Amino acid sequence: ETGVTQSPTHLIKTRGQQVTLRCSSQSGHNTVSWYQQALGQGPQFIFQYYREEENGRGNFPPRFSGLQFPNYSSELNVNALELDDSALYLCASSLQVGGSYEQYFGPGTRLTVT
């Protein structure tokens, strides 16, 4: 148990729809990162939030957006879903940004876009 939770566990959406995935970080962790993991691949960095501000972004289009709240929870929003968005979405929290701080991953949300 990492103390990081995600909801929902599984989700099926239709192409063109919008989806919101949620993550609850470990208490006291002010940094949360989101990753997308396609089947058979390693996770790919979407973006990171530090103290409620975006602090770095991977190679993902603007229709991927996020929010981080003061209570250590965060959201990943994806608009205009495409079939290729089908993947496992992982959030990870850490105590601080930068340096060698361990990241604690949640169990993930599996999104299927049909």
Added chain:
Amino acid sequence: SQQGEEDPQALSIQEGENATMNCSYKTSINNLQWYRQNSGRGLVHLILIRSNEREKHSGRLRVTLDTSKKSSSLLITASRAADTASYFCATDSLGGATNKLIFGTGTLLAVQP
């Protein structure tokens, strides 16, 4: 894009044998971490090795890092059926303003009882 590549892509061994997985990466790093993932679920942190370290041990795990070759290896000794999982290396790039991790493609380890 993936930073690193794990080798082999898949490995099948008998319980009690040792398993060795290798990881190569492309850019200078702060540290390299190994994670385990069971059946497409969340990642479990195994071990972190800093760029100025060459070897690190944790229980049955031994990790080496060769920054001149941009490579790392993970050795699991006396493997158990419960070690069956996918294993990923991940690097934290030097000079980054985030602790963004760049993952490799993973090694699927199957330990036969």
